Amino acid sequence: MSAATVFGLCAAVAVGLGLYGLIVNPQPLRKILAFNLLGSGVFLFFGVVARRGAAAGFGGDPVPQALVITGIVVAFSATALAVALLLRLFQATNSATLRADAPASAGNDPTGA
């Protein structure tokens, strides 16, 4: 088994765990953490792609590495935004849940204008 295969399997496990957590965990903070795990798995997968595509004596194809850097920036900003929203939600309601989502309650008093 080559190193790329091992890391590929690791990436798959991380993606699977992340997906599981994102879908099953009811707490938003855990969902955010699960999203980060999922993202790490995807980035690792990009690393595997870079390694497999490497040619002519390079240690790795640089393009996927550039993509991963961008991806990490995007994931970081997404996490920051999600945590900020979660904090505001907690300040407003003293609880952090995504449960009560009946659309009737989702805006009994929208500002409308």
Next chain:
Amino acid sequence: MPHSAPGLDAVTTMGGFLLVLSLVVPVAGVLVAFVAGGRHVERVAFATMPLGFAIAVAILIALWRTGGPLAYLLGGWTPPLGVALRADGLSAVMMMTTAVVICAVGVFAHVDFRTPPGSVEARAPFAFWILLLGIWGALNTVFLGGDLFTLYVALELVTFAAVPLVCLDGRAETLQAALRYLLFALLGSALYLVGTALLYGAYGTLDIVLLSHRVHAEPATLVAAALMTVGLLAKTALFPLHLWLPPAHAGAPAAASAVLSALVVKGSFFIVVRLWFDVMPGLPGFAAAQLLAAFGAAAIVFGSVIALRQERLKLVIAYSTLAQIGYLFLMFPLAFDPGSASLQSGGALTGGMLQAISHATAKAAMFMAAGLIYAGLGQDRIAGLAGVGRALPMSVLAFALGGVALIGVPPSGAYLAKELLLQAAVEAKQWWWTVVIQAGGIFTSSYVLVVLAHALLPAGEPVRLRVAVPLYQEAAALALALCSLLLGLVPWEAFLPVPRSIPSYPLALEALANALWPILAGGLLAIVLGRWGPQLMHIPFGKVLVAIVGPARRTVLALGGMLEQVDGMLRQWPAAGLSLLVLAILFGAVMLAAR
């Protein structure tokens, strides 16, 4: 279509700098507004809007004069190494639509998000104007991006700008809606990103034109296609992945709802179109296209029936968006050509894009009108709309014209779209989509009629408006609605692939008659399924009507109740997450089986 001339893909064409300008101007607006702060934010936004609008017009003209796609290579590097911006007809018309809607929303939002002299700088106006420009820049990137990773970044930018718009007023419900939206969208974009990694691993490029020459039906490619498609569907809120849409679109302020519903969902939809028509037209195959449209059909039925059962106007419009998103996906099987076993850019594609454009303009107008009605009455319960037709005639007219345009009455864009789709269905010998297309029109007219019937009822006493509604706000909504209603008269063949036998003469009597019967059928459906309060007794023959349709109504209402329960279950987070996985597996399996 656009990428047919290979020579054009590797060079910067004349007018290519316009593409860069269309990205730079809104982003520069964001940066300047951010630094200037306070009252200047709005000024910067209003200075940017005409500029952005002019650039969109210039791109349309340049495209029309050169007759081919515009391209710009960033830094002069050619695609496998560099990144290209490309504008074909699809991008140009979508950019123009975006410019029109954003400018109208800007005019509309001036009242709600201004900072009058002497007042303290508030956070909501500051955020609104910056986010509006941010969405504009991000959407232009979506329409121009020439490789799949640029599209990923652009898609994330759209989401990051759209999520805070949902919770501008900071109420707990909207914060919750925003968080749900963000988390589900992130799940979708993670799937998309896995797909790009697979494609890069297989072909060593993510450039759309290069990929379209290289892709072939390997398992890795098909899995990538399935993951990317489903990820994008989650962001587009196609049934059953719509858990985030109704609370987010109904809870946001009116100006924000208009942008979210008209433009933001079109961004991810546009990338689905790019993926299926430009990157891999030969790969998805007949069955996958049928499957995609089947979810569209389900969206039409669920969205419309649940829209009919809502008590609040904004939720009716939000669920209507759900149904109209379903309508957009009907073009995929109709574009399938069995001879070459690939999706053809022809009449069906034009029909789908026209539907997207008509929906963008009409839905923005309807959300604005609903916002004005809410501001005027202080509430937007449908049962309490009586008399508003007299108090706010222009707003109600804007809502009505937007609704009529959506139903597909000539000469609206939706009418042309419907004709093109019906024609494609006949040519492709797929009669079942004819049924769905017609049913979509009937459903649309039913919920529009329910709202209008309530709004036009006479009130017991004259309605007293809570606040005066400025004329130009109503004019902005009305202008957009008129725009949607007249879209059928635009010479689309310059930009979109329109078949020769295009249904012209949209003003002919026959066309009008054809457009009338869905409205009548919709009226019947509205009587049977709509929410009717005791006001029904006030209209002539109301009691007779109740006696006649009573039994039928009870049965249909029970069915509607069942659909609503199913919808409630599907909008639970675990159910939606599982649907996402199931959809990915389904699409993958169907594509692999067709290989």
